[in-house]
Amino acid sequence: MSGLIRQFCNKLSSFTKCYSNVIARDNINIPSILSFHSRFYSNTPTLHEIVDPNKDKFITEEIIKNVNQQVSQGTQGRLFAVVHVAGKQFKVTEGDVLIIEGYWPPNVGDKISLDKVLLLGGSDFTLVGRPLIQNGLANVHATVIEKMLSHTKTHFRKKRRKQYKRINFYRIQQTMLRINKVEFVGQLNKPPDVSGLEYVIL
Amino acid sequence: MSVLKRVQQWATFARIWHVYDATWQNPFQSAELLKKYLMGIHKPIYHPMNDCGDHVIVINSLDIALPGNEWAKRVYFHHTGYPGGATWTLAWELHRKDPTMILKKAVYNSMDGNLQRRYTMERLHIFPDGNVPPELMGNVSNQIRQIRPMPKRLDHYTKEEVEKFPKIIDYPKDYILR
Amino acid sequence: MVFTTIVNCVRARGPDEFWRKRRIFKLAAHYIGRRRNCYTVAIKIVHRALVYATKGRQLRKQDITELRNARIIAGCEQHGLNFNDLREGLLRCNIMLNRKTLADLAAWEPYSFKALTDIAKQKTKEDGFGSVKDLQAPVGVITRGMSK
Numbered sequence: 452m453s454g455l456i457r458q459f460c461n462k463l464s465s466f467t468k469c470y471s472n473v474i475a476r477d478n479i480n481i482p483s484i485l486s487f488h489s490r491f492y493s494n495t496p497t498l499h500e501i502v503d504p505n506k507d508k509f510i511t512e513e514i515i516k517n518v519n520q521q522v523s524q525g526t527q528g529r530l531f532a533v534v535h536v537a538g539k540q541f542k543v544t545e546g547d548v549l550i551i552e553g554y555w556p557p558n559v560g561d562k563i564s565l566d567k568v569l570l571l572g573g574s575d576f577t578l579v580g581r582p583l584i585q586n587g588l589a590n591v592h593a594t595v596i597e598k599m600l601s602h603t604k605t606h607f608r609k610k611r612r613k614q615y616k617r618i619n620f621y622r623i624q625q626t627m628l629r630i631n632k633v634e635f636v637g638q639l640n641k642p643p644d645v646s647g648l649e650y651v652i653l
Numbered sequence: 654m655s656v657l658k659r660v661q662q663w664a665t666f667a668r669i670w671h672v673y674d675a676t677w678q679n680p681f682q683s684a685e686l687l688k689k690y691l692m693g694i695h696k697p698i699y700h701p702m703n704d705c706g707d708h709v710i711v712i713n714s715l716d717i718a719l720p721g722n723e724w725a726k727r728v729y730f731h732h733t734g735y736p737g738g739a740t741w742t743l744a745w746e747l748h749r750k751d752p753t754m755i756l757k758k759a760v761y762n763s764m765d766g767n768l769q770r771r772y773t774m775e776r777l778h779i780f781p782d783g784n785v786p787p788e789l790m791g792n793v794s795n796q797i798r799q800i801r802p803m804p805k806r807l808d809h810y811t812k813e814e815v816e817k818f819p820k821i822i823d824y825p826k827d828y829i830l831r
Numbered sequence: 832m833v834f835t836t837i838v839n840c841v842r843a844r845g846p847d848e849f850w851r852k853r854r855i856f857k858l859a860a861h862y863i864g865r866r867r868n869c870y871t872v873a874i875k876i877v878h879r880a881l882v883y884a885t886k887g888r889q890l891r892k893q894d895i896t897e898l899r900n901a902r903i904i905a906g907c908e909q910h911g912l913n914f915n916d917l918r919e920g921l922l923r924c925n926i927m928l929n930r931k932t933l934a935d936l937a938a939w940e941p942y943s944f945k946a947l948t949d950i951a952k953q954k955t956k957e958d959g960f961g962s963v964k965d966l967q968a969p970v971g972v973i974t975r976g977m978s979k
Contacts, residue, residue, distance in 0.1 A: 486901065505976055507973045509976070510973055511973055511975065519859065531940070533928060533932050533936075540929050540931060540932045541932075541933075542926065542932055542935045542936070542939075542940075567930055568931070569926075570928065570932075570936075570943070572940060572942075572943045577940075577943040577946045579926055579946065579950070580923055580926070580945065581924060581925040581926055582926060582927040604888075605881055605884065605885070606885055607878070607881035607882055607884070607885050608882070608885065609878055609881075609882050616878075618881075694901055694905060695905050695909075696905055697902045697903075697905045697906040697909070697934075697937040697938045697941070697978060698902075698938050699898075699901055699902060699905055699945075700898065702900075
């Protein structure tokens with residue numbers, strides 16, 4: 452599921468707004484003999500709303516078409532993504548440098564694609580994943596620049612007047628990651644015929 | 654900084670002047686609302702080091718409404734520092750002396766007691782009635798919504814509104830109202 | 832010279848006392864007065880500073896959480912929504928953005944944050960929970976039943 456798409460009508464004038472069709476109640480003249488009201492029967496017409504069943508479908512399809520058009524023309528501009536790495540979420544865009552703390556296997560010079568993308572956004576649209584965006588849609592490529600240890604941190608505990616004093620020095624492993632590309636690949640709402648084959652080794 | 658970025662910076666961090674009508678409002682509830690605007694906590698770009706607080710002009714502080722019997726029971730304590738200099742002033746007495754004090758003290762006491770408080774209070778301007786100097790009123794670009802809806806006095810309804818108001822029953826013509 | 836009293840004999844405590852004390856003086860280099868030159872004064876203050884540094888790491892996390900909460904609440908209020916309703920609405924829609932990202936979006940990506948508040952509002956309407964101030968559902972949010 453590509454998730455819920457929310458389109459903002461601010462910039463592109465071709466987008467439509469959604470209004471609900473509520474038909475006003477007609478004042479129907481009912482002769483007095485027939486107009487009796489009981490708990491079980493009433494002559495007054497019930498309030499009803501005639502909604503075009505395909506209206507929502509048309510609007511969503513228009514939005515999806517516009518997004519696909521923008522992407523295929525390449526006019527989407529700079530995109531940002533919210534990426535889940537090593538248990539933390541980062542809001543990244545092209546050219547960002549991330550520091551990931553703790554043990555993380557990739558070595559210096561490795562080219563990595565960050566697959567857990569929770570949100571992808573640009574100046575005209577946002578794609579929100581539930582919780583992740585489908586695999587083939589967003590591409591976030593990064594390179595590992597450096598693997599270093601943090602500065603020496605001191606864990607010092609003291610209880611006054613009790614002759615208790617402990618000092619501990621530690622350095623956490625840190626990995627520096629440079630985000631090379633955040634891009635929107637493929638077309639919205641056109642999922643591949645067979646999904647789930649990305650991780651299968653045939 | 655490019656021209657566009659400069660404009661964006663100004664649009665984000667410019668200090669906005671808000672106006673708030675305190676008629677029929679509880680000063681303590683209003684204080685909680687107003688302190689958010691003064692501290693800048695109503696903005697998603699808030700940071701305590703950011704100096705993003707806005708100005709608030711409060712009008713009609715003469716017409717504030719304290720709940721229950723607080724007008725008679727709430728006391729404000731003041732000590733001049735000299736021996737025998739303690740005074741306990743009732744709310745109605747203080748309001749008579751200076752109609753802006755109750756609201757000002759309410760806002761001051763609702764804030765955190767840190768060193769920022771006095772600077773933030775400088776941005777609050779309280780007026781007992783609607784007479785605000787035009788220089789200040791000219792800066793205003795937003796009105797803060799009142800917490801309690803202000804009821805309309807019965808004698809402030811126009812004759813047409815009274816006549817048009819739907820009636821279920823009416824007094825008989827020969828009925829004498831005592 | 833012969834010292835008649837033992838007190839006047841200088842005791843040698845150990846060969847590397849100088850370097851042991853130098854470690855403390857390095858940390859106290861920017862202090863004022865006797866705090867940076869006299870060991871017995873410096874050691875107490877350096878210990879206090881190290882304890883503050885250790886405890887400060889937890890306080891910094893608390894401060895940052897408070898700031899993020901304040902930013903998200905401010906963003907929600909701008910769109911007429913409760914923080915709890917936003918959280919519940921996004922949770923029920925299976926959108927798992929943490930408070931760090933929500934705060935970043937509220938500050939830096941206002942349109943995306945509005946999208947999220949609209950989704951949460953629509954969810955409160957569809958599921959019937961929370962306390963949303965305006966009675967109408969947000970305009971333009973089409974879920975087509977997908978939010979179930």
